[in-house]
Amino acid sequence: MNEITPVKTKHLLSQQNMIILIVLGAFVAYPFFVSNYFIDIAFFFGTYALLGLSLNIVLGEVGLFDLGHAGFYAIGAYTTAILNTKFGIPILVLLPVSALAAALFAYLVCSPIIHLQGDYLLIVTLGLGEIVRLALINNPFDLTGGPNGVFGIDFPTLPGGFVIDSSIEFYFLIWIIVGASILGLTRLQNSRIGRAWNYIREDEIAASANGVNVKNYKLLAFVLGAALAGVAGNVYASKLMCVSPESFTFWESCLMFCIVLIGGMGSIPGVIIGAAFISLFPEIFRPFAMYRMLVFGSAMILMMMFRPGGVWPRKRGAVEFRSLIGTSRSKDA
Amino acid sequence: MEIFLEQLINGLTIGSFYALIALGYTMVYGVLKLINFAHGDFFTLGSYLGYTVLVFGSALITAHFGLWGALLLAMMIAAVSLALVGIIVERLAYRPVYPAGRLPAVVSALGASIFLQNAIMVIWGPRFQAYPSKLIPNAHLTIGDIHISLLQIIILLMSFILMGSLYYIVQKTTFGAAIRATALDRDTASLMGININKVILFVFTLGPALGAMTGIMVGMYYRQISFTMGWNYGLKAFTASVLGGIGNIPGAMIGGLILGVLEMLGAAYISAAWKDVFVFIILILVLIFRPTGLLGEKLAEKV
Numbered sequence: 001m002n003e004i005t006p007v008k009t010k011h012l013l014s015q016q017n018m019i020i021l022i023v024l025g026a027f028v029a030y031p032f033f034v035s036n037y038f039i040d041i042a043f044f045f046g047t048y049a050l051l052g053l054s055l056n057i058v059l060g061e062v063g064l065f066d067l068g069h070a071g072f073y074a075i076g077a078y079t080t081a082i083l084n085t086k087f088g089i090p091i092l093v094l095l096p097v098s099a100l101a102a103a104l105f106a107y108l109v110c111s112p113i114i115h116l117q118g119d120y121l122l123i124v125t126l127g128l129g130e131i132v133r134l135a136l137i138n139n140p141f142d143l144t145g146g147p148n149g150v151f152g153i154d155f156p157t158l159p160g161g162f163v164i165d166s167s168i169e170f171y172f173l174i175w176i177i178v179g180a181s182i183l184g185l186t187r188l189q190n191s192r193i194g195r196a197w198n199y200i201r202e203d204e205i206a207a208s209a210n211g212v213n214v215k216n217y218k219l220l221a222f223v224l225g226a227a228l229a230g231v232a233g234n235v236y237a238s239k240l241m242c243v244s245p246e247s248f249t250f251w252e253s254c255l256m257f258c259i260v261l262i263g264g265m266g267s268i269p270g271v272i273i274g275a276a277f278i279s280l281f282p283e284i285f286r287p288f289a290m291y292r293m294l295v296f297g298s299a300m301i302l303m304m305m306f307r308p309g310g311v312w313p314r315k316r317g318a319v320e321f322r323s324l325i326g327t328s329r330s331k332d333a
Numbered sequence: 334m335e336i337f338l339e340q341l342i343n344g345l346t347i348g349s350f351y352a353l354i355a356l357g358y359t360m361v362y363g364v365l366k367l368i369n370f371a372h373g374d375f376f377t378l379g380s381y382l383g384y385t386v387l388v389f390g391s392a393l394i395t396a397h398f399g400l401w402g403a404l405l406l407a408m409m410i411a412a413v414s415l416a417l418v419g420i421i422v423e424r425l426a427y428r429p430v431y432p433a434g435r436l437p438a439v440v441s442a443l444g445a446s447i448f449l450q451n452a453i454m455v456i457w458g459p460r461f462q463a464y465p466s467k468l469i470p471n472a473h474l475t476i477g478d479i480h481i482s483l484l485q486i487i488i489l490l491m492s493f494i495l496m497g498s499l500y501y502i503v504q505k506t507t508f509g510a511a512i513r514a515t516a517l518d519r520d521t522a523s524l525m526g527i528n529i530n531k532v533i534l535f536v537f538t539l540g541p542a543l544g545a546m547t548g549i550m551v552g553m554y555y556r557q558i559s560f561t562m563g564w565n566y567g568l569k570a571f572t573a574s575v576l577g578g579i580g581n582i583p584g585a586m587i588g589g590l591i592l593g594v595l596e597m598l599g600a601a602y603i604s605a606a607w608k609d610v611f612v613f614i615i616l617i618l619v620l621i622f623r624p625t626g627l628l629g630e631k632l633a634e635k636v
Contacts, residue, residue, distance in 0.1 A: 308433025
C-alpha cells in the first residue's frame with residue numbers, strides 16, 4: 001500500500017494500481033445497480049469508515065485509548081445542525097466549521113488530560129463522551145433541543161446550485177470524503193508526524209528521550225481525529241436532516257473502537273474492512289431477526305480468536321526495512 | 334439537613350450497588366488487566382434470574398421457606414448460575430484471546446456483552462419487567478426527621494456484609510494474598526507457586542456472583558428491570574472502580590460509595606438532570622490530580 005521502494009519503478013498498470021482501479025470502479029458502479037435501500041446502507045458504511053479512520057488516528061497510530069469518540073462526532077453534527085437551522089448557513093460551508101469546532105473542543109478538553117495513561121485515559125474520554133451526550137439531552141441555552149434533538153437541517157448545496165438530496169448523491173459525497181481522507185492519511189502515515197506517532201505508540205519514553213514532543217503529538221492526534229469525526233457528523237446531520245443525542249451514545253464509541261481493532265490498529269484498509277463488518281453484518285443477517293445480534297456478538301469474539309491483530313494488520317516494519325535496503329542498494333548502483 | 338441526610342442514605346444505597354458491581358470489574362482487571370465489558374450484563378442476567386425465581390417460584394418457595402427464605406434462595410440461585418456463566422464466558426470468550434494481548438480482549442468482551450444482552454432480550458423479551466412489589470414489608474425507620482425504609486436497611490446491611498467478607502478474604506487469608514500478588518505482578522506470582530488459573534477462576538466466579546446479587550437488590554429497589562440496564566450500571570460501576578484506583582479492591586468499594594453519594598447529592602443540590610455530568614466531572618478532576626485514582630498506587634513509568 002504505502003510502497004516507497006525506489007528500486008521498483010512504478011508502472012501505471014502495475015498489479016497494485018489495477019486492484020485500486022477495480023475497487024474504485026466497483027465503488028462508482030455499485031449505486032447504479034442496487035436499490036436506494038442498499039445505497040443507504042453503503043452510505044452508513046461510508047460514515048462508519050470515516051469515523052473509523054478518525055479514531056484510527058488516535059487509537060491506531062498513537063495507541064491512545066479513546067472510548068469517547070462519539071462526543072467529537074456529536075459536536076460536529078450539532079455544530080452543523082444548530083448553525084444551519086438558526087442562521088441558515090449552508091451545509092458545505094459548515095463542513096470545515098464543524099471540523100474546526102470538534103477540533104477546538106478536542107484541544108480544550110484533551111489538553112489537561114493528555115498525561116493520563118492507558119485505561120485512565122480511556123475512562124476519562126468515556127466520561128467526556130458521556131458529558132457531551134448528557135449536555136445535549138439537557139438542552140443548554142435552549143440550543144440542542146433536548147432529547148428530541150434538532151430538526152429541519154438543509155441538504156448540502158454545491159456552488160452551482162446543485163442540491164445533494166438523493167441517496168446516490170449522498171453516497172458519492174461521503175465516499176469522496178472518505179477517499180480524500182484515505183489519501184491524506186496515507187501520506188500522513190509516512191510523514192514525520194506519522195512516524196513520531198508510531199514511535200510514541202511503541203515506546204513513549206524512548207520517543208520523548210529522542211526529542212519527540214510527546215504531549216503535542218498526542219494532542220495533535222486528538223485534534224485531527226476529532227476534526228475528521230466532526231466532518232462525519234456534518235454529513236450525517238445533513239443526510240438525516242435531524243440529529244438527536246441517542247445517535248451519539250457510549251455504544252457508538254464502542255463500535256468505533258471495534259472497527260479499528262477488528263480491522264487492525266493503524267491499518268487504513270483494515271479500518272475500511274472493520275467498518276464494513278460493523279455496518280454490513282447486521283444488515284446481511286437481518287433474516288435472523290432477533291437472533292442477529294447474538295450472531296454479531298459471537299462473530300466479534302471469533303474474529304478476535306482467529307485474527308487477534310485484525311483482519312488486515314499493518315506491516316509497517318517490513319516495508320521500512322525493505323525500503324532501507326533498497327535505498328542503500330540504489331546508492332551502490 | 335434532613336434532605337442532606339436522606340440523600341446521603343439514598344446515595345449510600347445506590348453507591349453500594351455501584352461498589353458491588355465495581356468489585357467485579359476491579360478484580361478481573363487486577364488479575365488480567367482486562368476491562369470486562371460483559372460484567373454489566375452478568376448483573377442484568379442475575380437480576381432477570383432472580384426475577385424469574387421470585388415471580389414463578391414464589392408461591393412454592395414462600396410456602397416452604399417463608400419470604401426471607403425465598404429471597405435468599407433467589408439470591409443463591411442467581412449467584413450460583415452467574416458464577417457458572419462467568420466461568421463459561423471466561424473459557425469461551427476470554428481465555429483464547431489472552432495470548433494476543435489486551436486490546437483484542439476488549440473487543441471480545443464487547444462481543445460477549447452484546448451476546449449476553451441480546452440473549453436476555455430473546456429469553457425474557459424486550460419490554461421492562463416488574464419485580465414483585467410486596468416482597469419486603471413497606472416499613473420505615475424514623476430517626477428524628479429522617480425516614481429510612483426497611484428495604485434500604487436490608488440492602489445496606491447485605492452489601493456491607495458482602496463487601497466485608499470479600500475484604501476479609503482478600504486482605505486476611507492466604508488465598509487473598511495470592512490474589513493480591515497476582516494483581517501486582519502476574520508472572521512473578523506464578524513463579525512463587527501461585528496457581529494463576531485458580532485465581533482467574535475465583536475472580537470470574539465471585540465477580541459475576543456479586544453482580545447477580547446486586548441485580549436482585551436493584552430489582553427490589555427500583556421494581557423495574559430492563560435488558561439494557563447493564564450498560565448504565567456497568568458504566569457507573571466501572572467509573573467507580575477507576576475512581577477508587579482500578580485493580581484495588583477496597584478502592585472499588587470506596588469509589589462506588591463515593592460515586593453514589595456524589596450522584597444523589599448532586600441531584601439534590603445542583604440539578605437532577607445534570608447529576609451524571611457532575612459525577613463525570615468529579616471523576617475527571619480526580620484523575621487529573623491523582624492519575625491512578627484515589628487508592629491506586631503510583632505507577633512507576635516502565636522503561
